[in-house]
Amino acid sequence: MSTDKNIPGTVTIGGDLTVANIGYGAMQLTGPKVWGEYPDHDKGIALLREVVAAGVTFIDTADVYGPHSNEELIKEALHPYPGNLVIASKGGFLRGGPEYSDMGATGNKLYLRQAAYMSMRRLGVDRIDLYYLHTPAFTDTPFEQAVETLAGMKQGGLIRHIGLSNISADQLLSAVAITDIAAVTVHYNVAVRLGAAVRAVAEDKGIVFSPWHPGAVPGGDDGAPFHAVIDPIAAKYDATPQQIALAWQLHRTPNALPIPGTTSLQHLKENLAAARIQLADEEVAAITALASEES
Secondary structure: OOOOOOOOOEEEEOOOEEEEOOOEEHHHOOOHHHEOOOOOHHHHHHHHHHHHHOOOOEEEOOOOOEOOHHHHHHHHHHOOOOOOOEEEEEEOEEOOOOOHHHOEEOOOHHHHHHHHHHHHHHHOOOOEEEEEEOOOOOOOOOHHHHHHHHHHHHHOOOEEEEEEEOOOHHHHHHHHOOOOOOEEEOEOOOOOOOOHHHHHHHHHHOOEEOOEOOOOOOOHHHHHHHHHHHHHHHHHOOOOHHHHHHHHHHHHOOOEOOOOOOOOHHHHHHHHHHHHOOOOHHHHHHHHOOOOOOO
16 A cells, blocks of 8 residues: 555644545445445455555545445445544435435434434444535425434534535525534535535635535536636646646635545545645636636
C-alpha cells in the first residue's frame, strides 16, 4: 500500500472531528444501479485500503448502498479502523429492488433508530461518527420530527454528530433551530448548483458542506461552455478538468468536504492531488460564474 499523505488541508466536523478536506464516497463499490455486492470483491478491499493509505480520513457510505454490502465491505477492508478515520453513514431511504426508481423513504422514529443500530453492527462500531438523514422525501413523518429523532439518537450515544442529505435551505434552517447540524451533503458542482442555497446557509452557520458528484464536468455540447473556461486553467496547472473542479470546491467553500467516488486507483490519486492546486481568485470567480447560484 502507498504511504504518501497527499492531502494538506483539513476541515473539522462538529467542532471535534478533523479530517482531510477531500473524502471518499464509497457508493460505487456496489453492484450495478447501487444494488448488490461490488463484483470484484478483492479489488474493492484493496482500493479501500489504498484510500486510507493515501491519506483519506473521511469515508461516506449509507445503509442503502447495496443495500448493506457497502458498509460490510468497509468493515472487512478496514476494521479495526485507524484512530483518525471518520466514517459517515445514512438512513431513511428504502430499496424495493435494483431499480433506482423503486426507492422510497421514511422518517419513522423506530425505523431510523433500527437503521442506525444495524449500520453500527455492519460497520463494527459502537457509535457512528456522523449519521445523515439520507433524504427529507418522506410523507409518514414531519421533517422536524425526524430531526428530533436524530437529536435523541445523539443524546443517547448512538451517533456522535448529525448530518442532513439532499435537503433544502429552508429545511436546514428549520433543523438548526432544533439541534446542532454538523454536516450537509447535496448535489453541487461546476454545472449543477442544486445545493447552492444550502451551501450558503452551511457557510453562514459553520456547517461542513460535503457535495456529492463534486468533480463532475459535463461533456458533449452541453459541456462546451464549461470546458472553454476550465480547460485552459487545467492546462496552466498541468491538471485534469475534474481536478480543477475539485480544487474549485475547496476554494469556493472554506468548510468544504467533497466526497468524490471512484473505483480507479489512478483517479483516486488524481482526486487527492487536486487539494494541492492553488487557484487564483479570478479563476475561482470565472468557474463560479458558469452556472446560477440561485437554485
